[in-house]
Amino acid sequence: LxxxxxxxxxxxxxxxxxxxxxxxxxxxxxxxxxxxxxxxxxxxxxxxxxxxxxxxxxxxxxxxxxxxxxxxxxxxxxxxxxxxxxxxxxxxxxxxxxxxxxxxxxxxxxxxxxxxxxxxxxxxxxxxxxxxxxxxxxxxxxxxxxxxxxxxxxxxxxxxxxxxxxxxxxxxxxxxxxxxxxxxxxxxxxxxxxxxxxxxxxxxxxxxxxxxxxxxxxxxxxxxxxxxxxxxxxxxxxxxxxxxxxxxxxxxxxxxxxxxxxxxxxxxxxxxxxxxxxxxxxxxxxxxxxxxxxxxxxxxxxxxxxxxxxxxxxxxxxxxxxxxxxxxxxxxxxxxxxxxxxxxxxxxxxxxxxxxxxxxxxxxxxxxxxxxxxxxxxxxxxxxxxxxxxxxxxxxxxxxxxxxxxxxxxxxxxxxxxxxxxxxxxxxxxxxxxxxxxxxILIKDTSVPGSPSSVDSEVANRARRRIGRRLLPFLFLLYVVAFLDRMNVGAAALQMPHDLGFSERIVGLGAGVFFLGYFLLGIPGALIVEQWSARRWIARILISWGIVTVFMAFIHTAHQFYLVRFLVGAAEAGFLPGVIIYLTHWFRYQDRAKAVAFFYAANPLSYVIGSPLAGLLLGLSWLGLRGWRWLFIIEGIPAVVLGIITIWYLTDWPEQAGWLPKDEKRWIITELEREKQTKNSRHSFKIWEAFRHRDVLLLIGCYFCAMTGSYGIAFWLPTILKRLSGQSDLKVTLLAALPYIAAFVAQQLNGWHSDLTRERRWHAAAPLFICGFALALAVAYRASLPASIGLFIIAGGAFYGQFRWLLWADDCWLFGDAYAFVQRGFVVSRGEFISLRYVHAISRQANYCRRDMSSDQK
Incomplete structure (x- = not known):
């Protein structure tokens, strides 16, 4: 008026x-x-x-x-x-x-x-x-x-x-x-x-x-x-x-x-x-x-x-x-x-x-x-x-x-x-x-200073900064909570087997059952993210897995342990490929590796934060409950709260973003459409052809090898360090966080250099070679605590600087836009499931610290 x-x-x-x-x-x-x-x-x-x-x-x-x-x-x-x-x-x-x-x-x-x-x-x-x-x-x-x-x-x-x-x-x-x-x-x-x-x-x-x-x-x-x-x-x-x-x-x-x-x-x-x-x-x-x-x-x-x-x-x-x-x-x-x-x-x-x-x-x-x-x-x-x-x-x-x-x-x-x-x-x-x-006939060079692109460049820089500030910190926080809930079983293994009478076989199998649910619902979850709403599906994942994680605090038998771990995996299925797909809705190819690297930085930092936090929570004994039970309760509640916030905070597509000014919205939509048209000119495969394609099978193999080492460290490093050092639970969890500090630094440097050179493959492969070499040396020097810690730091830093986020940053790099989300869900879920079965099988045959250690002799 x-x-x-x-x-x-x-x-x-x-x-x-x-x-x-x-x-x-x-x-x-x-x-x-x-x-x-x-x-x-x-x-x-x-x-x-x-x-x-x-x-x-x-x-x-x-x-x-x-x-x-x-x-x-x-x-x-x-x-x-x-x-x-x-x-x-x-x-x-x-x-x-x-x-x-x-x-x-x-x-x-x-x-x-x-x-x-x-x-x-x-x-x-x-x-x-x-x-x-x-x-x-x-x-x-x-x-x-x-x-x-x-x-x-x-x-x-x-x-x-x-x-x-x-x-x-x-x-x-x-x-x-x-x-x-x-x-x-x-x-x-x-x-x-x-x-x-x-x-x-x-x-x-x-x-x-x-x-x-x-x-x-x-x-x-x-x-x-x-x-x-x-x-x-x-x-x-x-x-x-x-x-x-x-x-x-x-x-x-x-x-x-x-x-x-x-x-x-x-x-x-x-x-x-x-x-x-x-x-x-x-x-x-x-x-x-x-x-x-x-x-x-x-x-x-x-x-x-x-x-x-x-x-x-x-x-x-x-x-x-x-x-x-x-x-x-x-x-x-x-x-x-x-x-x-x-x-x-x-x-x-x-x-x-x-x-x-x-x-x-x-x-x-x-x-x-x-x-x-x-x-x-x-x-x-x-x-x-x-x-x-x-x-x-x-x-x-x-x-x-x-x-x-x-x-x-x-x-x-x-x-x-x-x-x-x-x-x-x-x-x-x-x-x-x-x-x-x-x-x-018009001759235009929008990259020349003083041309209309100077205005576009300002709009582009503003849009990139605004989108990054809006989305990446929040997605980073979601991933931290995701890995806290996923990997807290490794810290809980310091007390839970003794309280419940679980053997290492039961703990290893329970950790792996997570990926059975994750595998079964990984591809449907990725499909739902692309076809329905990433915002709503991510919110559903957070709320459901937070609730199921809390249930872990009330298990008493091995069968309950297996069931709840399966439900945690099923609840979280589709989260990782879903977020990666969501990032392709907002970031260009040129910016995507840095964005995905920032998001993936939550993975190592979740261990940096989660290991000391787990050590503190393990020392609790409130209301007659042991610390490992409070670990699951306290780390499950934030997922439910963040899931509710996700519903109104995230936006599915730039066209729907009321927080993005019109000129910036127009720029990002145009850039992403231009990128999509370039990809559409490539040959693409039907979905079942993609599952049988040589490169998909090769990626599953790479992911299997990488995740075998990763989850071996994540699940067993606290136990290994406990046996080598004999220190308290808090000190052990602090030592277990060191590889992930190195991982965070390596990840950011590798992502920055990959975007700078526009090269993906060698930036993905070289860290894998370093990671495998460091793990092999860790076996050779398994009796030395300083050598083991140093080699695990090198292995962890190399692993988190490697291929997962680099190849995911190259949207539709193989199969075109139509099935990229299926490709991601298939590779992630299948690779992780096979790797955990392999880790479980190894854990049944040998123990890293079995050699003449007094704790094992006992």
Whole structure:
């Protein structure tokens, strides 16, 4: 709700007569046969003397606006919106061509202007002045609209958006002066009854449909380089528009100034009939008679007595040679005595009832087409582009007509009351058939300083920083909690086997059963993340695994241990690939390794935080519960709390991010779509082909080998250090955190260097070699506590600098966007499941510290 102060332009237009701001005409000498000049004015000064009046203390002008919209993401690429928009204007400016006029009288049949049979003039309100132009602040306006939108964002090279608006705008006047943008209504509206002027706005368009689409034509994959250049880079676009026309006012061509308003406007309005066939006033297929003239008549007196008391004599042209009045026969209005086809009683100084803007003009429909050819030249610059562009408008060659010209083709009757014969003629068009634009060639390099990309670069930097600050710390926290819940069984193994009588075999099997649930639901979880909602699925994972982790505190038997560990794995299934998929919705390829590295940093840091925390919790004995039970309770609750927060904090797609400014949102959407189109040009596999593909099996093998070492350290390092050192649980857990501090540093350095060089494979492979070598040496030097700790630090640092997050950062690097999420879920779940079975089998055959250690001898 806001004030609208009187604008300066409203006042100069009242006094300036320079075209195009204002034009002024006076007609005081009607020709023979024209409308009878019944209301001449007595004036002291010449009739065309211009005077201006203003309201010294206008009423408060204000406008209220309101809207309500509902948006829904229907699928990952399709979104819909329904909105209501309204506004209300009060005390709007209302300009009057002449406020100093002979005022009509309001009767039961409408307004009647006075007349003297002898033609003697009447005095206006102030006979000392001629025309007095006036500005009042009594205008009213209303607007209501229902807007709907359905948009499919760019996917598979195609995007489309459709918008439909159903609206109505009503006011008491739309134009402030003659010559405004919309000249389809009267510029000299009567001011004495604003209710009579209330009608559709001059600019009102009831229904509007706009559909636009863009298709990036795919490049043939089997052609040579010249063929790909010739047939690649094409982009086709269409815009279809269809809408109702703007309204206009049917007029009565009096050819005079019956209201003494010193205006050349024809006198509105004729009377509208409501008989058969007149519900609609137009014939849309008729260009010569668009308006149904049979639905209008000259204003008619309701009775003979009314006609005798109020109506003017007939104009000279309606008197025959003998001086007898000629009246007009009207089949739709028989004589007042009801005797069939008797003459009606036309009353030429009675204002008709048809009103303002009662007829809707012809609608508009057009289809525009554009074609672009992009030719990127990477050798010059990454974004150097020579673009060919051609656009054609109204390619269906549909003629769109403007409303009938005022007053030539809006006059239903002439000054004698006879039909003009040209009422409703559509003589002007708003389009002239197909209009091709001149083909253009643009040379752009958006990476050059000073070019438009400098602005884009600012937007890009802001968007990257804002997205990173918004998402990465929160996802980092989720992963910390995830690994605390996953790996706390390793710390609990310092007390739990003794309390429950579990052997190392039972503990190892229970740790591995986690990955059975993880494997079974890993791929479905990844599918749900991509097809439904990453935000909701991640929240579900957090809440469910937090609750199940708390259940671990209440187990008593091995079978309960196996069941709860299975449920923890099933609850967490899909979290890791789901978050990686989620990051591809927000980060470009160039930024993805750093983003994933930041996220993966939670893995080693969860051990850095979790190991000392576990050591402290193991020392608790509240309410008769041992420390390992409190470990599961206290570390399970944060997952539930964060799951609830996730529902409202995360956003599935950039299009839905209310926290992202429009320019930044547009930039990231464009970048990700461009990246997706590049990937779509690669060969992709069907889902079952992907499972059998050599590279997928190779990745499973790599992941199996890596995770075997990783989970061996995670599950058994506290036990190994306990046996080697004999220290307390707290000191042991502090020592167990050292490899993960090194892991965090190595991970960040390797991710930074990988993004810097744009190389992934060697940055993934080299740490694996180092990790395997360090683990082998750790076996050889297993009796030395310092050597074991040093080698485990090297192994841990190398492992967390390795391939998992580097290859995940390269989105769809093998199988294309359609099945990348399945690939991730399959590799992760299968690799981890096999690795844990292997670790379990080894733990049954040998013990790292079995060699002549006193604890083992016992």
């Amino acid at each position: 806001f004030d609208v102060q009187p604008l300066p332009y409203q006042f100069p237009l009242m006094v300036t007569q320079a075209i195009p701001f204002f034009s002024y005409t006076v007609d005081k000498s009607p020709g023979n046969g024209s409308f009878y000049n019944f209301g001449g004015q007595n004036v002291i000064f010449p009739a065309n003397r211009l005077r201006v009046s203003f309201i010294p203390h206008p009423k408060r002008t204000y406008v209220g606006q309101w809207n309500l919209n509902i948006q829904q993401q229907i699928t990952p690429s399709i979104a819909g919106m329904v909105a209501y928009v309204g506004s209300r204007g009060v005390h709007q400016p209302f300009r009057i061509d002449d406020g100093n006029m002979v005022v009509p009288s309001l009767t039961s049949a409408g307004y009647v202007f006075p007349f003297n049979s002898d033609g003697s003039p009447f005095d206006p309100i102030n006979p000392h002045f001629g025309s007095v132009r006036t500005m009042l602040y009594e205008g009213q306006s209303y607007y209501h609209a229902l807007e709907t939108q359905l948009a499919k964002r760019m996917s598979h090279g195609f995007q489309v958006q459709g918008t439909f608006t159903w609206s109505k705008s009503i006011d008491t006047s739309s134009a402030s002066v003659a010559g405004d943008s919309f000249g389809n209504s009267l510029s000299s509206l009567p001011w004495y009854d604003l209710k009579a002027d209330r009608g559709p706005s001059d600019f009102n368009v009831g229904r509007t449909l706009v559909v636009n689409g863009v298709w990036d034509v795919p490049t043939p994959k089997s052609m040579s380089a010249p063929g790909q250049w010739a047939l690649g880079g094409w982009e086709l676009g269409i815009i279809f528009t269809a809408s109702d026309g703007v309204p206009f006012t049917p007029t009565w061509g009096t050819g005079s100034d019956p209201s003494n308003s010193n205006s050349g406007d024809d006198w509105a309005f004729p009377s509208r009939l409501t008989g058969s066939g007149c519900r609609s006033l137009t014939d849309p297929g008729n260009r010569t008679n668009y308006v149904k003239t049979q639905c209008f008549q000259v204003p008619t007196a309701p009775s003979l007595a009314f006609w005798n008391a109020n109506c003017n004599p007939a104009p000279p042209s309606l008197v025959d040679s003998s001086g007898n009045q000629i009246v007009i026969n009207n089949p739709q209005n028989p004589g007042l005595d009801g005797a069939g086809w008797l003459p009606a009683l036309p009353c030429f100084n009675l204002r008709g009832n048809s009103g303002r803007n009662v007829v809707v003009g012809p609608g508009v429909a057009s289809l525009d087409f554009s074609v672009f050819k992009n030719n990127y030249i990477p050798s010059i610059s990454e974004k150097f582009n020579i673009q060919f562009r051609a656009e054609m408008f109204n390619i269906i060659n549909h003629p769109n007509f403007a409303p009938p010209t005022t007053p030539d083709n809006t006059d239903i009757f002439d000054g004698t009351g006879a039909p003009t014969g040209v009422a409703g003629l559509l003589s002007k068009t708003t389009t002239t058939g197909i209009m091709p634009s001149r083909p253009t």
